[in-house]
Amino acid sequence: MNIIQALNLTLDQQFAKDDRLITFGEDCGAFGGVFRVTEGLQKKFGEARCFDTPLCEQGIVGFAIGCAQKGLKPICEIQFADYIFPAFDQIVNELAKMRSRTGNQYTAPVVIRTPYGGGIHGGYYHSQSPEALFLHTPGIKVAMISSPKDAKGLLTSAIKSEDPVILFEPKRIYRAIKEEVPEEEYEIPFGQAEVSRAGSDVTLVGWGAQHHQNMQAAEEVAEEYDLDVEVINLRTLNPLDLETLSESVRKTARCVVAHEAPKTGGFGAELSALIMEHCFLHLRAPVWRCTGLDVPIPHTLEEEYLPDAYKVKQALVKTVEY
Amino acid sequence: MNKPELAWKVQNSSHIGVVHPNFVLRDKHLALVYELRDLKERIDRILRVQIMAFETIQYLNEQGDLAKGYSPKVADDVVIKAYKTMVVTRHVDERMLTLQRQGIITFSLSSLGEECCSVAAAAALSSDDWLYPQYREVGVMFWRGFSIQDFVHHMFGNAKDLNKGRQMPNHFGSRELNVVTVSSPIATKIPHAAGCGYAMKLQKEPTISAVFFGDGATSEGDFHAGMNFAAVLKVPTLFFCRNNAYAISTSLDHQFHSDGIAPKGEGYGVATYRVDGNDFFAVYDTVAEARKHCLEKGPVLIEAMTYRMGAHSTSDDPTRYRKKGEIKEWQEKDPVLRLRRYLEKQGLWDDKKEKKLWEGVKKEVTEAIGVAKKTPNPPLKTLIEDVYCEVPKTLQRQIDDLKEFFPEDPS
Numbered sequence: 091m092n093i094i095q096a097l098n099l100t101l102d103q104q105f106a107k108d109d110r111l112i113t114f115g116e117d118c119g120a121f122g123g124v125f126r127v128t129e130g131l132q133k134k135f136g137e138a139r140c141f142d143t144p145l146c147e148q149g150i151v152g153f154a155i156g157c158a159q160k161g162l163k164p165i166c167e168i169q170f171a172d173y174i175f176p177a178f179d180q181i182v183n184e185l186a187k188m189r190s191r192t193g194n195q196y197t198a199p200v201v202i203r204t205p206y207g208g209g210i211h212g213g214y215y216h217s218q219s220p221e222a223l224f225l226h227t228p229g230i231k232v233a234m235i236s237s238p239k240d241a242k243g244l245l246t247s248a249i250k251s252e253d254p255v256i257l258f259e260p261k262r263i264y265r266a267i268k269e270e271v272p273e274e275e276y277e278i279p280f281g282q283a284e285v286s287r288a289g290s291d292v293t294l295v296g297w298g299a300q301h302h303q304n305m306q307a308a309e310e311v312a313e314e315y316d317l318d319v320e321v322i323n324l325r326t327l328n329p330l331d332l333e334t335l336s337e338s339v340r341k342t343a344r345c346v347v348a349h350e351a352p353k354t355g356g357f358g359a360e361l362s363a364l365i366m367e368h369c370f371l372h373l374r375a376p377v378w379r380c381t382g383l384d385v386p387i388p389h390t391l392e393e394e395y396l397p398d399a400y401k402v403k404q405a406l407v408k409t410v411e412y
Numbered sequence: 413m414n415k416p417e418l419a420w421k422v423q424n425s426s427h428i429g430v431v432h433p434n435f436v437l438r439d440k441h442l443a444l445v446y447e448l449r450d451l452k453e454r455i456d457r458i459l460r461v462q463i464m465a466f467e468t469i470q471y472l473n474e475q476g477d478l479a480k481g482y483s484p485k486v487a488d489d490v491v492i493k494a495y496k497t498m499v500v501t502r503h504v505d506e507r508m509l510t511l512q513r514q515g516i517i518t519f520s521l522s523s524l525g526e527e528c529c530s531v532a533a534a535a536a537l538s539s540d541d542w543l544y545p546q547y548r549e550v551g552v553m554f555w556r557g558f559s560i561q562d563f564v565h566h567m568f569g570n571a572k573d574l575n576k577g578r579q580m581p582n583h584f585g586s587r588e589l590n591v592v593t594v595s596s597p598i599a600t601k602i603p604h605a606a607g608c609g610y611a612m613k614l615q616k617e618p619t620i621s622a623v624f625f626g627d628g629a630t631s632e633g634d635f636h637a638g639m640n641f642a643a644v645l646k647v648p649t650l651f652f653c654r655n656n657a658y659a660i661s662t663s664l665d666h667q668f669h670s671d672g673i674a675p676k677g678e679g680y681g682v683a684t685y686r687v688d689g690n691d692f693f694a695v696y697d698t699v700a701e702a703r704k705h706c707l708e709k710g711p712v713l714i715e716a717m718t719y720r721m722g723a724h725s726t727s728d729d730p731t732r733y734r735k736k737g738e739i740k741e742w743q744e745k746d747p748v749l750r751l752r753r754y755l756e757k758q759g760l761w762d763d764k765k766e767k768k769l770w771e772g773v774k775k776e777v778t779e780a781i782g783v784a785k786k787t788p789n790p791p792l793k794t795l796i797e798d799v800y801c802e803v804p805k806t807l808q809r810q811i812d813d814l815k816e817f818f819p820e821d822p823s
Contacts, residue, residue, distance in 0.1 A: 112614070141643075141645075146636075148634055149603050149638065149641050152603025152606075152607065152637060152638065153603045153606055153610070153641050155603070155606055156604035156608040157611045159604065159608055159611075159612035160542065160612060161611060162606075162615075179600060180600060180603070180634075183600060184595065184601075184604070189798045190799050191578055191583075191593060191595060192574075192576065192585055192592075193573070193574045193798065195586070195593060196592055198517075229799050233799075329806070330806075332806075
């Protein structure tokens with residue numbers, strides 16, 4: 091099963107169990123979404139619970155907030171993370187603040203699903219990784235999917251969450267990564283990173299589609315340089331599993347953070363600072379950030395821009411040789 | 413092209429009936445137009461309908477006289493309660509302004525001159541309807557039974573403020589009263605109201621959501637998003653725009669070039685009314701009619717023509733931008749004075765009752781201020797509460813560090 095199918099299965103199962111659930115967005119109704127995540131839901135659960143909206147992201151999120159205040163559980167889709175910005179005000183000023191600004195009187199536990207990231211030659215407006223912008227906003231949880239199993243577990247947790255969640259989906263590997271996914275319901279709790287590969291020489295941390303580049307780099311350096319890399323997939327960036335990360339860095343004394351988003355102000359910077367605070371005396375090399383450039387993500391030179399396995403490999407070697 | 417000022421001037425029309433005849437006419441025309449298959453013919457007909465300018469519904473004139481043939485659809489005791497609520501709103505506003513000038517509270521906003529809009533609208537709605545007010549709708553809180561004491565606690569932002577002192581004053585709200593807490597961005601709540609209406613429809617509840625905003629908010633994208641979603645999804649949502657002539661200092665002719673706000677409603681296929689916002693009966697009847705329309709057919713936009721007689725806020729100086737003589741003109745149209753004149757002419761009110769009302773309100777506010785002054789600030793731990801449904805470890809660590817600087821904090 092691929093990531094699309096895992097997400098679709100999760101929605102289908104949760105819709106059948108809980109009639110408070112509704113889903114909507116651009117082309118999400120009869121068409122099933124441009125990536126087909128909501129395929130078949132309208133036919134099965136009716137137009138009132140799965141529908142197309144006008145092309146207006148601030149409307150989609152704002153409308154979802156109202157639905158949630160009144161007791162529904164909206165799962166809305168922003169067609170590409172690059173188009174989330176018209177809804178930025180709704181997310182930052184309303185969604186994230188609803189519980190606190192009303193003194194816990196009103197809540198808006200909306201789930202926003204949105205495909206993000208490069209690797210499909212989508213250029214400036216179909217490739218961005220804007221996760222860091224939402225990590226600077228208290229009140230909203232941020233999850234990053236990297237596999238079909240994670241897709242099901244994280245979406246289930248997001249649906250059950252009483253806090254608003256943005257779920258970033260790795261469109262590049264939507265269909266490329268396949269694995270067995272349990273049929274029955276399960277949750278992957280937020281704030282629980284996965285140590286995908288145990289190792290002793292360097293800690294390599296990432297999330298989403300990047301995680302697969304990291305895994306490949308780890309295998310390659312094992313073979314080529316006999317380096318034993320511990321690879322961590324964070325799964326959720328807020329809440330952050332700092333315990334797993336710092337425990338690993340204390341053991342390996344070295345850390346590389348890799349993400350597709352631009353370097354400056356990216357989440358790698360925050361992780362680097364946290365590792366300084368929590369692991370300073372254990373470190374034998376500076377934390378290395380292997381990221382996109384501080385430029386908009388390009389169309390033609392996309393592969394050159396992205397921190398692929400080759401670049402990650404160089405970062406690992408440099409960190410060990412420091 | 414009509415200049416915005418034309419719309420803003422309330423015409424002294426004497427149209428009678430629950431629904432403005434012009435509205436019925438437009439409604440009929442549009443219903444026919446929407447049935448037309450031929451696009452060219454459809455556009456032609458829409459243009460012809462649009463030539464009919466929006467007139468303003470008015471039943472009660474400035475002297476407190478009802479239009480000939482009009483009889484109120486609301487009981488006298490409701491009108492009296494509405495009058496009292498407007499007086500409470502006006503007096504509380506005045507006192508809060510003074511407290512701000514004395515440096516006792518940080519900020520305040522007044523609804524001076526616009527009290528009728530919120531009170532009459534709230535009176536015509538059911539208490540189960542959800543309201544999304546702006547900061548100038550204090551009247552809906554008092555109508556729904558929020559106590560003066562609770563309001564003053566909110567204005568102080570103290571430990572008894574329902575918002576736990578997190579937002580500025582005048583950002584009231586109450587879950588118990590189905591009033592969604594105000595936030596400062598002027599239009600963000602407009603799509604929320606549409607979503608809330610949709611939920612009501614799905615939950616099969618016989619209720620509506622009603623959202624209040626000013627003329628300035630109609631320039632924000634969220635106004636268009638909310639109206640369009642509501643129209644497309646046929647939700648039971650009332651959009652109530654107080655056209656009060658100013659957005660802080662920005663006048664209407666710098667805000668839009670349309671004939672006011674009403675034509676925008678029609679642009680989205682939303683049933684639209686324009687009323688004299690300082691006329692209790694016009695607002696009440698129109699909102700009652702709109703509520704029915706919401707439940708049976710879908711959303712409604714009401715443009716209420718009124719005037720912000722006060723400053724935008726305590727940080728504003730309206731003498732720098734108001735036109736000469738404007739205030740005087742609108743003092744004559746004062747909604748509170750107008751309703752009092754009506755009640756007196758009906759023999760339902762007199763000087764003695766007026767004096768008693770004011771004295772009672774003054775005393776209650778004074779006492780409430782006294783209590784609020786003695787109420788402590790929210791404890792330190794409220795800083796990290798309610799950001800998430802549970803306090804995360806990271807926030808607990810941050811507050812533990814902070815507590816070292818505030819050893820006297822009780823929490």
